Amino acid sequence: MTLKHSTTRVAVVTGATQGLGLALVEGLAQRMTPRDVVYLTGRDLRRVTEAVAAVPAGGARVRGEILDVADPTAAERLAAELNSRHGGVDVVFGNAVMRVGPDDDPRRIVRDYVEVNNFGTTRLLRAFAPVLRDGARLFVVASSLGRLHHLAPVLHNRFDGLTTLDEVDAQIAAWRDAVADGSARAGAWPGFVNIPSKIGQVAAVRALAAQRRESDLARGILIAALCPGMMNTPTSGLWWDVSAAPTPAEAAVALLDLALDFVDPAHYGQLVRGGEVLAWSPDAEK
Numbered sequence: 001m002t003l004k005h006s007t008t009r010v011a012v013v014t015g016a017t018q019g020l021g022l023a024l025v026e027g028l029a030q031r032m033t034p035r036d037v038v039y040l041t042g043r044d045l046r047r048v049t050e051a052v053a054a055v056p057a058g059g060a061r062v063r064g065e066i067l068d069v070a071d072p073t074a075a076e077r078l079a080a081e082l083n084s085r086h087g088g089v090d091v092v093f094g095n096a097v098m099r100v101g102p103d104d105d106p107r108r109i110v111r112d113y114v115e116v117n118n119f120g121t122t123r124l125l126r127a128f129a130p131v132l133r134d135g136a137r138l139f140v141v142a143s144s145l146g147r148l149h150h151l152a153p154v155l156h157n158r159f160d161g162l163t164t165l166d167e168v169d170a171q172i173a174a175w176r177d178a179v180a181d182g183s184a185r186a187g188a189w190p191g192f193v194n195i196p197s198k199i200g201q202v203a204a205v206r207a208l209a210a211q212r213r214e215s216d217l218a219r220g221i222l223i224a225a226l227c228p229g230m231m232n233t234p235t236s237g238l239w240w241d242v243s244a245a246p247t248p249a250e251a252a253v254a255l256l257d258l259a260l261d262f263v264d265p266a267h268y269g270q271l272v273r274g275g276e277v278l279a280w281s282p283d284a285e286k
Contacts, residue, residue, distance in 0.1 A: 007035065008035055008036055008037060008086060009032055009033075009035075009036040009037075009060075009090045009091070010036070010037055010039070010082060010086045010088070010089045010090050010091075011028045011032070011036070011037070011038045011039065011060070011089070011090060011091035011092070011093075011259075012038075012039045012041065012078075012082065012089055012091070012092045012093070012128070013025050013028070013038065013039070013040060013041065013092075013093045013095060014041050014042075014067055014069060014093065014094050014095050014096040014120075014124065015041075015042065015069075015094075015095040015096030015097055016040040016041055016042055016048075016051065016093075016095065017040070017042040017044070017047040017048055017050075017051040018047075018051070019248045020095060020141065020228055020248040020251060020252060021040075021042075021093070021095040021096075022040075022051055022054075022055075022248070023247075023248040023249040023251070023252040024093050024095065024252050024255060024256065025038055025040045025051075025055060025062060026055055026056065026249070026252075027249070027252050027253070027256040028060060028091065028256065028259070028260075029055055029056075029058070029059040029060045029061075029062050030056075030058065030059045031059065031256060031260050032059055032060035032260070033059065033060060034059065034060065034061065036059075036060035036061070037060055037061045037062075037063055037086075038060050038061070038062050038063070039062075039063050039064075039065050039082070040052050040055070040062055040063065040064050040065070041064070041065045041066070041067035041078070042064075042066070042067065042096075043066065043067065043068035043069075043070075044066075045066055048064040048065070048066060049064055051064070052064040065078060067096075069094075069096045069116055069119075069120030069121075069123060069124060070112070070115045070116050070119075070120055072119075072123065074123075075120075075123045075124045075126075075127035075128070076123070076126070076127040078127070079127035079128050079130075079131050080127075080131075082131065083131040087133075088131050088132065088133035088136070089128060089131055089132060089133065089136060090132075090133055090135070090136045090137070091136065091137045091139075091259045091260070092124070092128045092132075092136075092137065092138045092139065093139050093141060093255070093259070094120075094121055094124045094125070094138075094139065094140040094141060095141040096116060096117075096120050096124075097116065097117055097141075098112060098113050098115075098116040098117055100113060100193060100194065106179050106191070106193045107179060107180055107181075107182060109193075110176050110179040110180050110193055111176060111180060113193060113197065114172055114173075114176045114197065117197045117201065118168075118169075118172045118197055118200045118201065118204075119169060119172070121140055121200075121201050121204055122165045122168060122169055122204050124140075125138070125140070125165060125204060125205070125208050126165060129208060129212065129223070132216075132221055134219045134220055134221070135219070135220040135221065135263075136221050136222075137221070137222045137223075137224075137258065137259050137263075138221070138222070138223045138224075139222075139223075139224055139225070139226050139255070139258070139259065140201050140202075140204070140205050140224075140225045140226070141225075141226050141228060141255070142198050142201045142202050142205075142225040142226065142227060142271060143194070143198045143227055144227045144229075144271075144273060144278055145194055145195050145198045145199070146198030146199050146200075146201055146202035146225060146227075146271060147199065147202065147271065147278060147279065147280055147281070148160060148199065148280060148281040148282065149279075149281070149282055150190065150195045150199070151190070151195065151196070151199060152188035152189075152190075154188050155188055155189065156281065158171050158174075158175070159171060159199050159200065159203040160203075160280075160281060162203050162206070162207045163207055163210050163211070164207055164211070165204055165207055165208060167207065168200060168203050168204045168207050171200065171203075172196075172197075172200045175189065175196050175200075179193065201225060202225045202271050202280070205223060205224060205225040205269060205271075206225075206269050206270075206280070208223060208269075209223050209224075209268060209269025210269065213268060213269060216268065217265055217268060220263060222258070222263045222267060222268055223268060223269060224258070224267050224268065224269065224270055224271070224272050225270070225271040225272070226255050226258065226271075226272055226273070227271055227272065227273035227278060228248075228251040228252070228254070228255060228273075229246065229251055229273060229274070254273075254274050254275060257275070258272065258275070
């Protein structure tokens with residue numbers, strides 16, 4: 001099923017002033033029509049303004065909006081405003097992220113990190129799920145690290161089978177506090193904070209999908225977590241050799257295909273990479 005066309009299709013991208021987020025905005029603008037609108041959002045007015053000005057002309061209109069997902073009410077306010085302005089939204093990419101480098105002390109950065117990457121994700125899901133139009137897409141940009149494969153088996157039950165976003169937030173808060181007070185080091189938690197964080201993002205998508213699956217599929221709505229794969233970005237380059245990896249614009253293509261071209265019911269509530277579902281747990285592969 002392709003995305004249904006209304007008079008004006010509305011897309012929203014968070015964390016969109018650079019990298020993958022900006023590539024998604026540019027790709028949406030190119031693939032959509034002049035009657036459509038793409039909202040490029042970020043937390044800094046200057047960077048949002050400059051990013052909007054840099055998007056090539058043609059295709060959909062691109063508008064800038066300030067959105068700091070670390071603000072507990074910002075996503076809800078923007079969703080309400082766009083719903084009032086347009087009567088709903090058609091595509092949402094949750095791409096806002098606080099990046100972490102090899103020299104960062106997890107204990108010092110974890111609270112801010114979780115506020116953006118995890119609570120920012122659940123705030124976005126809570127805010128925009130109610131304003132999705134028929135045929136809409138609601139995506140969280142995650143990672144292949146967001147699977148239970150990368151977590152010690154003794155910790156799997158922390159995230160497996162969660163059915164509400166509140167439950168996901170509670171588990172993330174418990175992990176955050178353990179990192180902040182140093183007790184996570186004595187347990188089975190991985191030292192790389194990106195792993196539990198990404199697992200929390202995927203768990204959030206799964207929890208929301210569990211609540212909405214039947215009605216969403218009947219309306220042609222797709223909610224999913226997306227893995228863009230390794231990209232050649234300065235941040236990734238701090239951790240790995242990404243010299244041969246795709247650019248953000250190249251990585252955005254598969255994500256844009258899912259947003260605008262088709263919907264596979266098998267993707268609903270799953271972590272998807274290149275059109276294929278990545279198994280949530282080792283048991284799911286058996």
